[in-house]
Amino acid sequence: MLIKATDIINQSVELYLKHFKQIWVYLAISLIPTITLTIITLTEISLEVHMVTPKIANDIVLLIVFIAGLILSLWAYLALIKGCDRILKNQLPGDWKENFISAKTIILSGIWLSIIVGLTILAGSILFIIPGIIFTVWFQFSIYSLATDNTKGIEAMKMSKNLVTGRWWAVLWRLFAPSVLFAIAAGILQWIIGQILNLLPTMSLAPSNTVTIFSNNIISLLLLPLLIIAGLILYENLKSTPVNKTVPIS
Numbered sequence: 607m608l609i610k611a612t613d614i615i616n617q618s619v620e621l622y623l624k625h626f627k628q629i630w631v632y633l634a635i636s637l638i639p640t641i642t643l644t645i646i647t648l649t650e651i652s653l654e655v656h657m658v659t660p661k662i663a664n665d666i667v668l669l670i671v672f673i674a675g676l677i678l679s680l681w682a683y684l685a686l687i688k689g690c691d692r693i694l695k696n697q698l699p700g701d702w703k704e705n706f707i708s709a710k711t712i713i714l715s716g717i718w719l720s721i722i723v724g725l726t727i728l729a730g731s732i733l734f735i736i737p738g739i740i741f742t743v744w745f746q747f748s749i750y751s752l753a754t755d756n757t758k759g760i761e762a763m764k765m766s767k768n769l770v771t772g773r774w775w776a777v778l779w780r781l782f783a784p785s786v787l788f789a790i791a792a793g794i795l796q797w798i799i800g801q802i803l804n805l806l807p808t809m810s811l812a813p814s815n816t817v818t819i820f821s822n823n824i825i826s827l828l829l830l831p832l833l834i835i836a837g838l839i840l841y842e843n844l845k846s847t848p849v850n851k852t853v854p855i856s
Contacts, residue, residue: 608776609843611783618784618836625693629831631702632686636830639675640823680716683830684709687753690834694842715758716749723748723763743778744770750841769841772849777840784836792829796822 731738747766
C-alpha cells in the first residue's frame with residue numbers, strides 16, 4: 607500500500623527538523639555558488655561603471671563561475687541525497703565529508719543523467735505539454751536511483767519508470783501535494799522577508815534587488831532537503847510495494 611501524502615509531509619518535516627544539524631553543512635556548501643555569483647555580479651557592475659574591465663571579460667568570468675557552480679551544486683545535491691537516505695533508513699547520517707567523497711564518484715553519471723532526463727522531458731514538452739508532464743513523473747526518481755542504488759543512465763530512468771508504471775496518478779499526487787505545500791510556505795517566508803528588506807533604505811542601493819534575490823535563494827535552498835526527504839520517502843515506499851517484479855529492493 608502506498609504511503610499517504612499527509613504522512614510523507616509529516617515525516618519529511620519531522621526528519622528535517624530532527625536532523626537539521628547534520629543537513630545544514632550540505633546547504634552551506636550549496637550556497638557557495640550563489641554567494642560567489644552575487645559578489646562577482648556586484649563587482650562586475652562596479653568595474654563596468656568605472657570602465658576598469660571590458661564587459662566581455664566579465665561575462666566570461668561569470669560563465670566559468672556559473673558552470674563551476676552548477677557542478678558543485680550537483681555534487682552537494684548528490685551528497686545530500688546520500689545523507690538523507692541514511693537518515694531515512696535509521697542509519698547514522700555519516701560524516702559530510704564521507705558522503706561528498708562517495709558522491710564524487712557519480713558526478714559525471716549525475717551530469718549525464720540530468721542531460722538525458724532533461725532532454726527527454728523537453729522533447730515531450732515540445733511535442734505537447736501532457737507528454738512532458740508524464741515523462742517528468744516517470745523519471746522523477748532517476749536521480750534517487752543513481753545516488754542510493756548506483757543505477758546509472760538509461761537504467762536509472764527505466765528503474766524510475768518501472769516504479770511509477772501502473773500507479774501514475776497516485777504517484778503524481780504524492781509528489782504534487784508536498785511540493786506545493788512546501789513551496790507555499792517558502793513563498794510566504796520570502797514575501798515576509800521581502801517586505802522587511804523594502805523597509806530598509808540601504809536596500810534600494812543594491813542593483814537589481816540583488817539582496818532580495820540572494821535571500822530568496824537561501825530560502826529555496828532551505829526548502830531543498832524537505833523536497834529530497836519527501837522524494838526519498840516515496841521512492842523507498844514505491845520500491846517496497848512494487849507493481850512490477852523487476853524492481854530491486856535494496
